[in-house]
Amino acid sequence: MSSQSPPVLPVTNLQQPPAAAASQPPLPPHALRAILNSITESVRNGFAQRRPFSELIDRSAFSKPESISDATTRIRKNYSYFRINYLTAIFVILAFSLLSHPFSLLLLLGLVCSWLFLFLFRASDQPLVLFGRTFSDRETLGILIVLSIFVVFLTSVGSLIISALLVGVGIVCAHGAFRAPEDLFLDDVPENANTSFLSSFIGSAASNVVSTAAPIVAAARV
Secondary structure, eight states: OOOOOOOOOOOOOOOOOOOTTOOOOOOOTTHHHHHHHHHHHHHHHHHTTOOOHHHHTOGGGBOOOSSHHHHHHHHHHHHHHHHHHHHHHHHHHHHHHHHTOHHHHHHHHHHHHHHIIIIISSOTTSOEEETTEEEOHHHHHHHHHHHHHHHHHSSHHHHHHHHHHHHHHHHHHHHHHHBOGGGSOGGGSOGGGGSOTTHHHHHHHHHHHHHHHHHHHHHHHO
């Protein structure tokens, strides 16, 4: 009597799940380029809204204000009309101040690069390793905050930026006070133009940068 062989059970080759310690894909190389393109496009759109230079320096339109209230009214109206020109002048003064102090400019660029490449664009599975020691995200953030305080308040960078901004705002206020706005087409200015001095120029830039960088940074920090 022949013995029956036991039934053969089917065997399924199950694929092993990927290792938990598998490295996360690095940050796309075009991430920084996309953010720079967004900033460039926003700045170009802002410059398109600037007023002609001939209107800004029209000598026949300058006159002494009759009172402080008249000067304040002139500044408000001229700001509504020349806000892009004024902001551009402040940025030019700030850039000239930084370029005339190369050491402060290098410190500021180093601080910005530290925030970008050590925290914002660094993948979470790639810890920061310095001098053989591994730093967590919280430790890295604390180091960058302390470094920022040191660079801005304990070096010449902070005083240089504040001085340049004060000079720029002073020039803008002087021009706005002595420039008579009667010949300006203020009806073409939006009613919400006085909401913020910076929002008219960098509001769209900030929104574009946030919308571009949000998925990139989120993918890097997960």
